[in-house]
Amino acid sequence: MLYSLIDILGTIAFAISGVLVAMDKRLDVFGVFIIAFVTAVGGGTLRDVLIGNTPVGWMTQPNYTIIIIVTVIFSIVFAGRLKHFRKSLFLFDTIGIGLYTMIGIQKGLDAGLLPIMCIALGTMTACFGGVIRDILCNEIPVIFRREIYATVCILGGGIYFLILQFPVNPDIPYITGIICIIVLRLLAVKFKIALPSIYRK
Amino acid sequence: MLYSLIDILGTIAFAISGVLVAMDKRLDVFGVFIIAFVTAVGGGTLRDVLIGNTPVGWMTQPNYTIIIIVTVIFSIVFAGRLKHFRKSLFLFDTIGIGLYTMIGIQKGLDAGLLPIMCIALGTMTACFGGVIRDILCNEIPVIFRREIYATVCILGGGIYFLILQFPVNPDIPYITGIICIIVLRLLAVKFKIALPSIYRK
Amino acid sequence: MLYSLIDILGTIAFAISGVLVAMDKRLDVFGVFIIAFVTAVGGGTLRDVLIGNTPVGWMTQPNYTIIIIVTVIFSIVFAGRLKHFRKSLFLFDTIGIGLYTMIGIQKGLDAGLLPIMCIALGTMTACFGGVIRDILCNEIPVIFRREIYATVCILGGGIYFLILQFPVNPDIPYITGIICIIVLRLLAVKFKIALPSIYRK
Numbered sequence: 001m002l003y004s005l006i007d008i009l010g011t012i013a014f015a016i017s018g019v020l021v022a023m024d025k026r027l028d029v030f031g032v033f034i035i036a037f038v039t040a041v042g043g044g045t046l047r048d049v050l051i052g053n054t055p056v057g058w059m060t061q062p063n064y065t066i067i068i069i070v071t072v073i074f075s076i077v078f079a080g081r082l083k084h085f086r087k088s089l090f091l092f093d094t095i096g097i098g099l100y101t102m103i104g105i106q107k108g109l110d111a112g113l114l115p116i117m118c119i120a121l122g123t124m125t126a127c128f129g130g131v132i133r134d135i136l137c138n139e140i141p142v143i144f145r146r147e148i149y150a151t152v153c154i155l156g157g158g159i160y161f162l163i164l165q166f167p168v169n170p171d172i173p174y175i176t177g178i179i180c181i182i183v184l185r186l187l188a189v190k191f192k193i194a195l196p197s198i199y200r201k
Numbered sequence: 202m203l204y205s206l207i208d209i210l211g212t213i214a215f216a217i218s219g220v221l222v223a224m225d226k227r228l229d230v231f232g233v234f235i236i237a238f239v240t241a242v243g244g245g246t247l248r249d250v251l252i253g254n255t256p257v258g259w260m261t262q263p264n265y266t267i268i269i270i271v272t273v274i275f276s277i278v279f280a281g282r283l284k285h286f287r288k289s290l291f292l293f294d295t296i297g298i299g300l301y302t303m304i305g306i307q308k309g310l311d312a313g314l315l316p317i318m319c320i321a322l323g324t325m326t327a328c329f330g331g332v333i334r335d336i337l338c339n340e341i342p343v344i345f346r347r348e349i350y351a352t353v354c355i356l357g358g359g360i361y362f363l364i365l366q367f368p369v370n371p372d373i374p375y376i377t378g379i380i381c382i383i384v385l386r387l388l389a390v391k392f393k394i395a396l397p398s399i400y401r402k
Numbered sequence: 403m404l405y406s407l408i409d410i411l412g413t414i415a416f417a418i419s420g421v422l423v424a425m426d427k428r429l430d431v432f433g434v435f436i437i438a439f440v441t442a443v444g445g446g447t448l449r450d451v452l453i454g455n456t457p458v459g460w461m462t463q464p465n466y467t468i469i470i471i472v473t474v475i476f477s478i479v480f481a482g483r484l485k486h487f488r489k490s491l492f493l494f495d496t497i498g499i500g501l502y503t504m505i506g507i508q509k510g511l512d513a514g515l516l517p518i519m520c521i522a523l524g525t526m527t528a529c530f531g532g533v534i535r536d537i538l539c540n541e542i543p544v545i546f547r548r549e550i551y552a553t554v555c556i557l558g559g560g561i562y563f564l565i566l567q568f569p570v571n572p573d574i575p576y577i578t579g580i581i582c583i584i585v586l587r588l589l590a591v592k593f594k595i596a597l598p599s600i601y602r603k
Contacts, residue, residue, distance in 0.1 A: 023399070023400075026346075026400060028345065028346055028349075028395070028398075029396045030344065030345065030352055031342070031345025031346060032399070035345070045251070049250055049251065050451065050456065050458050050461065051456055051461065052253065052454065052456025054251065054253025055252045055312055056251050056252075059251065059252065059312075062315055065317060076399050113457065113461055113462070116467060117461045117464065120461075120467075135336060135537060135538065136332075136336065136341070136345070138540065139540065140427060140538070140539060141538065143432065143433070144424075144430065144436060144437070148432075150432050195430045195431045198425070198430070198431055198478050198481075224601070226542060227547075228546045228547055229548070229550075229600070230598070231546065231552050231553055231597060232545070232546025232547060233600070235546060246452070250451055250452065253454065255452065255453055255454025260452065260513075260519045260522075261515070261519075263516055266519075277600050336537060337533075337537065337543065339540065339541065339542045
């Protein structure tokens with residue numbers, strides 16, 4: 001129930017981030033919709049394809065498509081006012097990546113994969129919708145350059161598997177993982193923490 | 202029989218559109234062939250991967266590969282004269298997207314998917330070869346910016362499912378869908394109909 | 403045993419080629435790692451997805467991920483000195499594409515595909531990691547423009563199937579294919595052989 005709500009809010013936040021990038025490139029309505037769609041479901045789709053979980057998730061669960069269509073329509077109509085919601089959107093986005101990382105990890109466990117691969121799948125689920133969005137818009141993916149949220153997903157995934165070693169209720173590591181990702185990302189953005197540079201000036 | 206002919210003509214038209222974009226970017230022979238190939242079979246390949254229909258279609262049906270190889274050779278040799286066939290190519294291309302949309306819809310129905318997902322698969326089959334072509338050539342996909350043919354595929358798919366509600370011979374909705382897509386696209390190009398702009402000047 | 407060694411050296415060479423392109427684009431550590439990773443395993447991943455061999459190879463064999471992580475760390479630390487190893491890296495890379503082409507062909511045979519499709523899979527395994535690397539870095543793939551190594555893989559694959567017609571020990575065509583690819587590529591680079599141009603000046 002709570003998870004469903006987070007899932008919906010996350011999907012909306014991801015779709016809006018797609019709409020914003022697509023409108024910045026002045027795509028037409030169809031282009032805007034496709035970019036919103038791949039931003040929202042692209043990470044999970046890539047994950048499903050790589051583990052052979054087909055037909056991929058959004059095909060058998062039409063609710064995502066409906067949420068995205070409604071979000072795109074609202075976003076285009078109220079495009080001028082989206083900036084007033086920037087903080088809420090950032091929050092939904094952050095909560096979304098927390099949940100999606102854990103969903104990806106679960107799918108990896110269901111497929112019998114090692115923890116390191118599950119963390120890779122979780123990070124992919126949370127972050128690669130944005131990667132596909134940027135590629136379709138002819139940009140080098142922003143998470144390869146500035147954003148640190150992939151690193152946050154990896155850390156959250158690691159914490160999940162760490163807590164899983166202890167004899168606790170299985171919900172504990174799941175929820176702790178989500179909360180860690182949310183808190184770490186908020187801290188990273190608040191204090192402008194970036195990965196250490198590997199380049200000399 | 203008629204469908205096979207349309208399929209071949211469509212494959213040729215798609216492959217030539219790939220050759221033209223690739224030569225515009227001055228790719229070498231291998232690059233031109235790959236771009237022609239993904240333009241022709243990319244949409245169906247993406248569809249097959251997403252529904253788990255593997256090995257993907259062109260791997261088990263070598264005729265597509267042969268048609269594309271022959272088309273690429275002819276296109277390169279007669280590159281200077283391709284412009285004289287622009288109208289025929291446009292027609293083959295249009296007939297092709299009509300057929301491919303319906304083929305994609307059928308594959309969706311075979312996989313037990315909902316109509317809205319079948320229409321998505323049909324549109325993907327018809328249009329995403331061009332999307333992959335443009336990404337490989339480092340361009341924002343043209344159907345996200347100007348072309349309206351994805352919209353036409355969606356409309357044609359909708360008409361198909363509408364007619365399917367009536368107690369008619371199963372060929373009727375299929376053929377009507379193809380014809381609608383062809384006619385709508387010809388009208389759209391003739392009268393320069395585009396999606397309504399979502400941007401203020 | 404020898405194959406394992408070649409596989410490791412090839413993975414290292416591919417990963418380093420990814421690091422070099424990624425650092426040229428000044429990506430952050432996460433971006434550099436992802437580019438190195440897709441360069442090394444992208445071709446095999448695409449092959450596995452297209453034939454339905456899922457979960458894809460690197461998910462069930464964590465050694466690749468570990469090799470790539472170690473390679474990326476070393477490459478970043480010793481970035482300034484990588485140029486001294488250019489010749490060794492080129493050699494490992496060349497030996498790698500020889501082996502990967504044959505591995506891809508074997509997977510195609512295992513999936514019951516025709517020789518022409520097996521050669522396509524072999525070429526894909528050896529070359530498409532670099533294609534995905536270039537797309538993620540927002541470049542037109544270099545093998546579509548200048549490099550001829552895809553052609554060399556196709557030739558090597560053809561020689562493999564040719565020798566397979568004769569009643570010889572099954573290792574012979576495999577090893578001959580690898581050696582042919584290595585020799586042809588070294589010759590092509592040495593004598594600056596490129597595909598014939600299809601453009602008038």
